[in-house]
Amino acid sequence: MRDILVFLIVFGSIPYILRNPVVGALMWVWISVMSPHTQGWGFATTFPFAYIIAVCTLASLVFTRQPRNLPTAAPVLALLAFTVWMNVTFPFSLYPEYAFPQYTRVMKIMLMTFVVAMVIKSKEDVRRLVWVLVISLGFYGVKGGIFTLRSGGGQRVWGPGATFIGDNNALALALIMVIPLMYYLQQTSTNKWVRRGLTASILLSALAALGSYSRGGLLAIVAMCGFMWLKSRKKLMVGSVLAAVGPALLLFMPQEWASRMDTIDNYQADASAMGRINAWYMAWNLARDRIFGGGFEIYEPATFAAYAPVPNDVHAAHSIYFQVLGEHGFGGLALYLLVGITTWRTAAWIVKNAPKAPGMQWAVEMATMMQTSLMGFAVGGSFLSLTYFDVPYYLMCALVATRVLVQANLPPPAPTMTRPG
Template sequence: MRDILVTLIVFASLPLIVKNPVNGVLMWIWISVMNPHTQGWGFATTFPFAFIIAVTTIFSLAISRQPKTLPPSGITVTLIAFILWMNVTTLFAIFPESAAEQWNKVMKIMLMSLVTMAVIRKREDIQRMIWMLTLSLGYYGVKGGVFTVRSGGTERVWGPDNTFIGDNNAIALALIMTIPLMRYLQQSSNKRWLWHAMNAMMVLSALAALGSYSRGGLLAIAAMLGFMWLKSNSKMTGAIVLLLLAPPLLLFMPDRWGQRMDTIGEYQSDDSAMGRINAWHMAYNLAKDRFFGGGFELAEPSTFLLYAPNPDDVHAAHSIYFQALGEHGFVGLGIYLLLGLLTWRSADWIVRNSRGIPDLAWAGGLAKTIQASMIGFAVGGAFLSLLYFDVPYYLMAAVAAIRILVERRRAELAVPAAVKPLRPAPATAGAAR
């Protein structure tokens, strides 16, 4: 039944996609982020829904009368540079066959990320994209939260098989990134039922993240909540809410959950943690030896034999940063970090330049929300191989689109751009006299 339902939804959406490529982007996000076909048991689990949606969306964009240019943004330029550099490093890959297979997957994600940038231009399109991301991942938050409550926290929460978020650590991070989006959508509405629904979704998603037993997830949620509290307009209320909610959620989890979290400070005695550090050393040593890095798919015994302190402990990178370093060298890591920095600075610019303009309040709120999500990803991603996870790239596209809308609105109002205040220069002795 689930297979038939997903198939009907996808094929029913194709005429709507042809009519408007924005619908194609939304359907692509639903299929690629939520992976609803994995919730079935029959033919839908392997049916090429994503390919059909992607081809239809690109066809719709080609015949559409809307502009087909990418947003003029440093984010856009840097993302294209990252894509081009990945193509270069693939030519020098240590394992050409497995690298080519992974290249095919990654380039599809990057192509649709660029399509998203070209298509998502209006406020309503951005809002619909945020809704789709939130509901796609919120489904697993509600499902995992209910599972955690029913099991008393004794069983781990996992994501859908054979997806980016299938691992317990990955689903935890994805949910942590989504909680700020839930809060933004809640604050954007005055409907009481939606407020209650989002409150329930946020609490259940937090429980699901805790129920994943992810230590990196615990660090990520702490960083994300800390940032949201710092940026909140009512810090006292936020502190009270955190003090009321955090202890019950933590006390609900069983003793073995607490024992696992306690090992964060004892990583030297944890085989998993030491395996990750060994993989990080391998990536660093390889990048020093090979300017172009090793290309995709490096976790092989031969690379660890050459570059790892412990050649017998073969692990994936388990870090977006060391994954970029090992696969694409120092240049690739630098481009990736620049992409994150430009996204952060653009979001910060949006926050500053939307202040005092009532019809841009949504832009500032969403920009701060995306910053909170990116903080969670930056912290949690330090322990996961999620360099190509598509959700951060969609959020980057949203930031690029929001900035253009803010610039356009300020130009209409003839308001000069806000300048970040500089620290006052220290008074000199002469000035004092």
């Protein structure tokens, strides 16, 4: 039944996609982020839904009469430069046979990210994009929260298999990123039932993130909550809610959860943590030795034997920063950081200037919550190999489109008075 439902939704959307590429972009985001086909048990699990949507969207983009220019904003140009750099480093991959599948996957993500940036233009488009992200990740947050309640927190919450968020740690970070977006929609929705549903989704998603037993996720939650309180205009109310809800959620979790979180302070005794540090040293040494890094999929015994302090302790990068460093060198890391910095500065520009533009208060609230999401990703991503996770790139697209809208609505500068000769 689930397979048929996904099939009907995707193929039912094709006429709308061919008529309007925005629909295709939103369908792509839904398929790529939620991966709804993974919730089936039959033919849908291997059916190429993403490929069909991508082809239809690109065809619609060719024939549409709507504006389809790629924004020349700093984050988009930085991402374009990072994409070009990855194409430069790919021929120098240490393991071409392993690198090629990941290279094609990443290039598809980058291509469709640029398509999203090209077609998302209006306030309605931006809000729909936020809703798609909330529904896509919120599904797993609500599902995971209910699972955590039923199990009393005694079992870990996992994401959908064979996806970016299949790992428990990755799912936790994704849920942490989507909670601020839920809060934005909850604050700006007029329907009381929608607000109540989003409030419940926030609580269940937070519980699911804790139920993942992710230590990096816990650090990301702390950073996100602190930033949310700092940026809130209602600090007393937000602080009171966090002070009431936070301890209640923590007290709900069992002793084994608390014992795992305690290992954050004693990371030297934790084999997993030390393995990550060993992988970070490997990436650092590799980048110092090879200007273009090692290419995609470098986490092989031969690489660790050559560059790691502990040669036989092979781990994935477990850090977006060291992953880029090891795979694409210092140049790749600089460009990747530039994407994040310029995206952050775009959000800050919106927060500063949107109040001057009539009817753009929604942009302030949205940009603030997206900054909160990015803060969670920057902290949680320090411990996860999620460099190519597409949600931050879609947030970038939303912020770039919003900046253009704010700029278009800013009143013209007052004329300067000049004294006669």
